[in-house]
Amino acid sequence: MNVLEVTELSKSFGGLAANSNITMGIKKNSITAVIGPNGAGKTTFFNMITGVYKPTSGDIRLNGKTLVGLRPDAVAKQGIARTFQNIRLFKDIPVLENVMAGMHTHITSNWLGILLNLPKARHEEDEAKKEAYRLLEYVGLEHLLNEAAGSLSYGAQRRLEIARALATKPSVLLLDEPAAGMNPKETKELTDLVQTIRTQLNITIILIEHDMKLVMGISDYIFVLDHGEKIAEGKPHEIRNNPRVIEAYLGKGALSLA
Amino acid sequence: MLTDVIQTLPQVIVDGLTLGAVYAVIAIGYTMVYGILELINFAHGEIFMTGAFIGTAILLTFSGIGWLSAMPAIIVLIIVLIATSILTGFLGMGIERVAYRPLRNAPKLITLITAIGISFLLQDIIRFIAEVKKGNYIITGPSLFTGKMKLEASSLWPQFHDASFKSTFLVVLITAIIMMLVLDLFVNHTKWGMAIRAVAQDRDTAALMTINVNKVISVTFFVGSALGGATGVLFAVQYGTIDPYIGFILGIKAFTAAVLGGIGNIRGAMVGGMVIGMLEMFAAANLSGLTGGVFGAEYKDVFAFIILIVVLIFKPEGLFGKAAVEKV
Numbered sequence: 001m002n003v004l005e006v007t008e009l010s011k012s013f014g015g016l017a018a019n020s021n022i023t024m025g026i027k028k029n030s031i032t033a034v035i036g037p038n039g040a041g042k043t044t045f046f047n048m049i050t051g052v053y054k055p056t057s058g059d060i061r062l063n064g065k066t067l068v069g070l071r072p073d074a075v076a077k078q079g080i081a082r083t084f085q086n087i088r089l090f091k092d093i094p095v096l097e098n099v100m101a102g103m104h105t106h107i108t109s110n111w112l113g114i115l116l117n118l119p120k121a122r123h124e125e126d127e128a129k130k131e132a133y134r135l136l137e138y139v140g141l142e143h144l145l146n147e148a149a150g151s152l153s154y155g156a157q158r159r160l161e162i163a164r165a166l167a168t169k170p171s172v173l174l175l176d177e178p179a180a181g182m183n184p185k186e187t188k189e190l191t192d193l194v195q196t197i198r199t200q201l202n203i204t205i206i207l208i209e210h211d212m213k214l215v216m217g218i219s220d221y222i223f224v225l226d227h228g229e230k231i232a233e234g235k236p237h238e239i240r241n242n243p244r245v246i247e248a249y250l251g252k253g254a255l256s257l258a
Numbered sequence: 259m260l261t262d263v264i265q266t267l268p269q270v271i272v273d274g275l276t277l278g279a280v281y282a283v284i285a286i287g288y289t290m291v292y293g294i295l296e297l298i299n300f301a302h303g304e305i306f307m308t309g310a311f312i313g314t315a316i317l318l319t320f321s322g323i324g325w326l327s328a329m330p331a332i333i334v335l336i337i338v339l340i341a342t343s344i345l346t347g348f349l350g351m352g353i354e355r356v357a358y359r360p361l362r363n364a365p366k367l368i369t370l371i372t373a374i375g376i377s378f379l380l381q382d383i384i385r386f387i388a389e390v391k392k393g394n395y396i397i398t399g400p401s402l403f404t405g406k407m408k409l410e411a412s413s414l415w416p417q418f419h420d421a422s423f424k425s426t427f428l429v430v431l432i433t434a435i436i437m438m439l440v441l442d443l444f445v446n447h448t449k450w451g452m453a454i455r456a457v458a459q460d461r462d463t464a465a466l467m468t469i470n471v472n473k474v475i476s477v478t479f480f481v482g483s484a485l486g487g488a489t490g491v492l493f494a495v496q497y498g499t500i501d502p503y504i505g506f507i508l509g510i511k512a513f514t515a516a517v518l519g520g521i522g523n524i525r526g527a528m529v530g531g532m533v534i535g536m537l538e539m540f541a542a543a544n545l546s547g548l549t550g551g552v553f554g555a556e557y558k559d560v561f562a563f564i565i566l567i568v569v570l571i572f573k574p575e576g577l578f579g580k581a582a583v584e585k586v
Contacts, residue, residue: 050466052462052466071465071470072462072465072466073465073466073467073468073469073470073471076465076466076467076468077468081466081467082466084463088460088462088463089463090455090456090459090460090463090464091459092459093455093456093459097452097455100452101452101453101455101456101464101467101469102467102468103449104449104452104453104456104467104468104469105468107449125447164467167467168467168468
């Protein structure tokens with residue numbers, strides 16, 4: 001069953017078509033990769049799904065409900081969370097509270113209850129803290145909970161972004177180049193984390209990534225974009241041998257050499 | 259000379275704390291809005307002034323129908339504070355909605371000019387209403403607290419002179435401190451406070467974390483303006499006489515306090531307000547004595563601003579601000 005259904009999605013900036021007629025079906029509980037050379041329109045695609053950009057045409061449906069026209073916070077409430085290519089944490093805010101910021105909609109007590117320290121509000125804040133702590137444990141950052149997010153190491157910041165995204169209780173998690181700039185050990189830990197999230201939390205994962213070893217190892221299904229168009233889709237072994245993909249990455253001459 | 263300074267110190271502290279508390283609460287409004295929109299909301303001083311007028315209008319109505327003498331002064335004050343802060347809160351929220359939100363993506367300078375325009379607009383609207391209703395734009399409200407108090411500082415240390423103050427001073431100080439404590443709790447421990455901090459750091463990312471940015475900005479304006487309006491009430495209660503132009507110089511000083519504390523930092527604004535208030539009162543009491551009569555108490559503002567300039571030369575980010583470190 002497809003959790004996310006993208007139909008003929010297009011986005012142009014002025015005359016430039018950043019995405020044109022992209023159609024994708026993302027299977028529930030799958031790990032799906034979106035790959036393509038730099039400038040292929042992958043991040044634009046993510047930005048449309050999360051409501052940051054409004055599509056020029058086309059439709060995006062999450063479990064049958066359209067997301068087009070919703071503000072980013074409304075899309076996030078529907079169950080789509082993401083991380084960023086260039087890390088965007090709340091740098092001056094402690095690690096634990098970064099995660100708690102993701103729980104915004106799930107905290108229901110009003111401010112009066114909190115100011116008057118009513119038992120329900122207190123209980124809820126404690127629960128939110130515990131939940132945030134569990135998520136930090138999950139990504140292995142619980143020992144850093146009081147540090148400012150900006151002071152963490154690069155790999156730790158990437159994992160914190162994932163924890164913060166998980167705090168919104170998503171059904172689909174978008175990871176934009178999660179392994180960029182990571183060393184092989186960090187990449188391995190990240191791969192394990194992504195797989196655990198899928199199996200333990202039943203979250204569908206869509207990732208943009210340039211590290212082909214990671215992509216081929218982790219993905220159930222791959223979509224390839226080039227110049228804003230979908231040029232191929234399939235299982236990892238199919239993509240590996242697809243002539244159009246090789247051409248997109250290496251140029252026309254590469255085919256004749258192979 | 260030094261003995262003069264020491265003798266007047268208790269009085270300076272009492273007066274400085276009260277004035278400083280007023281500056282501090284207004285400074286919070288400037289700093290919150292700056293933190294979230296990087297906008298210097300020049301209309302905030304006028305929100306304060308509007309609060310003073312709304313409060314005085316309520317007090318005059320109460321005294322007209324005889325409630326003022328029927329109720330304990332403190333109850334009256336609480337009612338007036340709550341009513342005024344709700345009204346000014348909505349006023350601030352409305353200003354943001356109508357005047358600032360459409361310009362959210364315009365260059366900062368344009369919003370800044372709009373803010374100055376709003377501030378003139380409010381001044382003249384209030385002046386117009388006051389003149390229509392009372393025939394004069396300088397209004398004197400009924401006094402709520404008439405008692406006087408004496409702080410026997412000389413029994414602490416014989417060098418000190420006793421400090422005397424009207425009981426309103428104590429009311430102003432305590433109310434301002436309560437407001438600051440509640441705000442601190444709100445910002446650091448509620449989900450809206452956390453959302454405000456998140457939006458201040460990165461608006462787009464906050465939106466992707468399910469935070470409704472427009473709502474958070476509205477809440478920020480509501481809270482800042484409610485505090486500003488309530489402080490206006492305190493000012494009116496303390497000094498009795500108000501006019502539509504009180505917001506200007508007070509606003510500038512409160513803004514200065516926010517800069518001194520590190521703009522965008524709420525606790526910094528509180529400390530900055532206290533420091534400016536203290537400096538001003540210290541200068542008012544001692545400037546003439548310290549300079550042998552060359553500069554009188556009327557130079558107190560200059561003195562406070564010189565201190566500000568000196569602090570900013572050595573610490574441009576303000577007392578509590580974080581220095582922007584450029585990565586190269």
